[in-house]
Amino acid sequence: MRRRSIYIQLFTVTMALFLVSFIITGTLLFSFMGTYLTSRHEKELDNIARQVVNITVYIASTNGQLTAEAYRLNINAVAQSTDTEIFVLDEKGELVTTSIENFDDKIKEEYTQDILEGNGATYRGSLGGIFKGEVLTVARPIKYMGSVVGGVLVSIPTPEVTRMRIEVLKIFVFNVAFVAVFVAIFVYLISKRITKPLSELTSAAKSIAGGDFKRRVNIDTENEFSELGDTFNNMADSIEQLENMRSSFIANVSHDLRTPMTTIIGFVEGIMDGTIPEEKRQWYLSIVLDESRRLSRIVTDLLDLSKLEQGSFNIEPREFDINELMRLSIIKFEKRITEKNISLTVGFETENMRVDADKDAIQRVITNLFDNAIKFTPEGGFIDVNTGVKDGSAYVSIQNSGLGIEKKDLMHIFDRFYKSDKSRSLDKNGAGLGLYIVKSIIQAHGERVWAESEPGEFTRFSFTLARANEKKKNDDKKLIEEV
Numbered sequence: 013m014r015r016r017s018i019y020i021q022l023f024t025v026t027m028a029l030f031l032v033s034f035i036i037t038g039t040l041l042f043s044f045m046g047t048y049l050t051s052r053h054e055k056e057l058d059n060i061a062r063q064v065v066n067i068t069v070y071i072a073s074t075n076g077q078l079t080a081e082a083y084r085l086n087i088n089a090v091a092q093s094t095d096t097e098i099f100v101l102d103e104k105g106e107l108v109t110t111s112i113e114n115f116d117d118k119i120k121e122e123y124t125q126d127i128l129e130g131n132g133a134t135y136r137g138s139l140g141g142i143f144k145g146e147v148l149t150v151a152r153p154i155k156y157m158g159s160v161v162g163g164v165l166v167s168i169p170t171p172e173v174t175r176m177r178i179e180v181l182k183i184f185v186f187n188v189a190f191v192a193v194f195v196a197i198f199v200y201l202i203s204k205r206i207t208k209p210l211s212e213l214t215s216a217a218k219s220i221a222g223g224d225f226k227r228r229v230n231i232d233t234e235n236e237f238s239e240l241g242d243t244f245n246n247m248a249d250s251i252e253q254l255e256n257m258r259s260s261f262i263a264n265v266s267h268d269l270r271t272p273m274t275t276i277i278g279f280v281e282g283i284m285d286g287t288i289p290e291e292k293r294q295w296y297l298s299i300v301l302d303e304s305r306r307l308s309r310i311v312t313d314l315l316d317l318s319k320l321e322q323g324s325f326n327i328e329p330r331e332f333d334i335n336e337l338m339r340l341s342i343i344k345f346e347k348r349i350t351e352k353n354i355s356l357t358v359g360f361e362t363e364n365m366r367v368d369a370d371k372d373a374i375q376r377v378i379t380n381l382f383d384n385a386i387k388f389t390p391e392g393g394f395i396d397v398n399t400g401v402k403d404g405s406a407y408v409s410i411q412n413s414g415l416g417i418e419k420k421d422l423m424h425i426f427d428r429f430y431k432s433d434k435s436r437s438l439d440k441n442g443a444g445l446g447l448y449i450v451k452s453i454i455q456a457h458g459e460r461v462w463a464e465s466e467p468g469e470f471t472r473f474s475f476t477l478a479r480a481n482e483k484k485k486n487d488d489k490k491l492i493e494e495v
Contacts, residue, residue, distance in 0.1 A: 022203045023196065030195055034188045041184060050148065054134055057150035057166045060094050064164045065154050068100065072156050084109045097147075099165040100154075103128065108162065117142060119165070127153040127163030139167060146170045209237040213244055225252040257427065269310065272303035313445040316376075327370035327456050331480040334367045334374070334406060335360050335399055341378045342397070345386060353392050361400035366480035373453045374477070377461075378408070380446040381473050385412040388471065405459065406479050411472035417465040425463050426451040450475075 091111030105124035120140040126133040154162040219227040231241030282288040393413040461475035
């Protein structure tokens with residue numbers, strides 16, 4: 013499907029609205045102008061008719077001292093000066109004089125009746141065939157000493173009105189054409205200003221879709237497009253970071269899977285072909301078992317990641333003692349703690365700390381945090397474990413000495429596939445999923461987890477859980493409110 017450019021759409025819509033608006037305005041203007049000009053001509057003709065009436069009354073008051081020829085010349089002078097035609101009638105409707113030369117027709121009764129009855133009137137038409145075209149005629153009675161002694165009809169061709177309307181319309185159309193050109197240029201400039209950042213965004217989006225994750229846009233306008241550009245760049249940064257983490261994850265997982273598999277295959281082949289003496293087989297089999305468990309952990313992390321992304325990771329909360337779970341975890345890691353000569357300090361605010369959570373999932377959280385703490389604690393270092401109550405919730409913290417985490421890494425430490433130890437000198441067994449799974453499990457419980465670190469000194473991971481009794485109180489309160 014062929015798409016029209018924004019310029020064409022803007023130009024079409026704007027010009028359509030522009031033309032419709034001006035057509036309506038022009039039609040109204042033409043109509044109002046005709047009404048206005050007609051009204052103005054009526055007033056002018058009425059003034060002329062009154063002028064003729066005054067002249068006639070004046071002559072009548074002089075007892076005929078002014079000859080008929082002089083009267084006719086006065087009437088002709090008024091007609092010529094006003095570009096009108098004038099008819100003067102007597103009290104019987106007979107023509108006394110007119111500005112039209114050699115005119116001897118009779119004015120039809122329908123145009124004389126009103127003025128002979130003493131009323132004024134306005135007519136449009138040919139005045140009973142006297143004129144070839146349409147004229148505007150104003151009729152006024154001549155009254156002398158309280159009696160109607162005749163009447164005056166003053167006519168002007170209506171083409172004069174039409175001509176003025178057309179002249180005004182020409183000026184209007186010229187202005188419309190000028191404004192239309194201006195509008196077209198304006199729409200072109202505006203559309204270019206709009207489409208330029210959009211084109212840049214489109215080009216950048218295509219580049220990113222094609223694999224160029226370093227492409228960014230530079231939109232310097234002070235409007236929504238600038239904000240859109242910043243948002244696009246932030247999105248591109250996230251995509252690039254995610255792609256880098258994905259690539260790193262693939263490399264890490266490939267390495268993490270290949271290394272134990274190579275070890276397992278090598279040792280099993282050595283046992284089967286007799287290369288490994290019988291007295292050492294038990295030792296090598298223990299290595300095979302450790303590597304198999306390592307593979308199992310990686311596969312479990314990948315399966316959990318899949319469940320988390322698909323939204324099928326469900327928790328089943330139940331009441332248990334978090335302190336007891338911490339004690340069992342310490343026993344589980346006792347051997348590794350002893351081997352590294354780590355000083356372990358445990359601080360429980362209360363003997364028992366009942367929480368409401370998924371015990372297996374929280375076991376996974378504690379295992380991952382303990383595993384990290386032991387892994388990154390140097391020989392002879394320390395690990396501090398604490399539980400207590402904070403802001404009405406149970407909290408657990410595991411702190412270890414060591415290199416710590418840089419501030420730039422701390423903000424990404426819970427991202428999936430993220431590993432702050434790029435050299436793999438310390439974290440050789442992880443795929444960058446452990447802390448992401450920890451965060452996802454805690455958030456699934458509606459709680460929070462956070463990390464604190466001082467580079468070169470310590471790292472501390474903490475999380476909260478709902479206390480069992482507090483949850484029961486909240487549930488009872490909600491039940492009461494519902495009732």
